[in-house]
Amino acid sequence: MSLTEADRALIEVAAAAIRQRYRNDWQEVGAALVTRTGKIFAGVNLDAYLGRMAVCAEGVALGQMITELGEAGIESIVAVRHPKPHETDRDVHVVSPCGACRELIYDYDPGARVLVPSPDGVVAVGIAELLPNKYSRERNL
Numbered sequence: 001m002s003l004t005e006a007d008r009a010l011i012e013v014a015a016a017a018i019r020q021r022y023r024n025d026w027q028e029v030g031a032a033l034v035t036r037t038g039k040i041f042a043g044v045n046l047d048a049y050l051g052r053m054a055v056c057a058e059g060v061a062l063g064q065m066i067t068e069l070g071e072a073g074i075e076s077i078v079a080v081r082h083p084k085p086h087e088t089d090r091d092v093h094v095v096s097p098c099g100a101c102r103e104l105i106y107d108y109d110p111g112a113r114v115l116v117p118s119p120d121g122v123v124a125v126g127i128a129e130l131l132p133n134k135y136s137r138e139r140n141l
């Protein structure tokens with residue numbers, strides 16, 4: 001699925017968030033989501049001295065949504081990575097959500113669109129495509 005103008009605007013919101021808060025080894029990823037009611041939330045990752053305490057940018061953006069609106073559904077979500085100081089490519093690029101974030105996004109909206117990198121550039125895919133055969137308490141096989 002190719003990107004819309006709204007998708008490109010959402011990528012820019014995520015990029016602006018991490019450009020503003022980038023801190024080497026601590027804040028390197030930004031995320032933005034648009035709810036099914038059209039409201040946009042952004043977040044940056046929270047790295048930690050103990051790596052297992054880290055929180056992804058998508059989770060922070062989702063937490064902003066839940067705090068302000070409650071369950072509003074996720075129309076689309078994207079994460080972007082800021083380059084480290086030594087990297088020659090200074091652009092912010094779209095990255096795929098990690099496995100834990102795929103679970104989280106699916107749980108809050110199984111119909112969410114996710115903007116991900118592909119050989120053809122950034123494309124939109126359904127979260128279910130990124131998490132086939134997700135764990136479920138239901139017997140659905």
Ligand SMILES: [Zn+2]
Nearest residue numbers: 056097098101
């Ligand atoms: Zn993640």
